[in-house]
Amino acid sequence: MSHATQASESTDSVTPPPNTELLLAARNLFCERDDRVLFKNLDFAVRPGQVLQVRGSNGSGKTTLLRIVCGLNDSYEGELSWCGEPVADVADDFYANLLFLGHRVGVSKALTPLENLRWTCTLNSAVDDAELLAALATVGLRGFEESQCFTLSAGQQQRVALARLLLSPARLWVLDEPFTTLDVRGVTQLEAMLHNHAAQGGSVLVTTHHPLNVPDLEVLDLG
Secondary structure, three states: OEEEEOOOOOOOOOOOOOOOOOOEEEEEEEEEEOOEEEEEEEEEEEOOOOEEEEEOOOOOOHHHHHHHHOOOOOOOEEEEEEOOEEHHHHHHHHHHOEEEEOOOOOOOOOOOHHHHHHHHHOOOOOOOHHHHHHHHHHOOOOOOOOOOHHHOOHHHHHHHHHHHHHHOOOOEEEEEOOOOOOOHHHHHHHHHHHHHHHHOOOEEEEEOOOOOOOOOOEEEEOO
């Protein structure tokens, strides 16, 4: 495991390795909230095949950083680039290759797991029901495909959201505390999904307090 640290009041960073293609790169990021600096002089990069874990205590800015990356928070200074180009210049390509799962699972409790996936997938392109059912089976929801989500546990609802990872063509997964409600089996399944995505050339930016068991994991500490 490779470790690098960036404290809120320092200029340390995760330095990208030389001569490798970078998907996402951040340069000199600065953000403050309520007159408190969350991070400054923050540099990091995410390359194909990499899982980068963002760590830090509560209030250190982990979620804020992910929201900045995803374009959901513009209260910052610094530069973000995608494949070497400013994100603003290649926004269509960037967002087509981004899948963000936040604290809230984004699942309609009135719909079934299958209906939820049908709806989210058609935002991009039609997906055959057989693929949806296979994804639900992979995340441990075989037999619950037609159950309304309000009857499912919090962990099962989280699994519905995680099934989207298996159906998306996005190269970059940005995940905010995806392990929170999962049981031991669910944790193992999600770790395998992260590993498989990276092994296929995808990238993952993830916040979690869970000690990740993923090969070649890199860590960005926000202090």
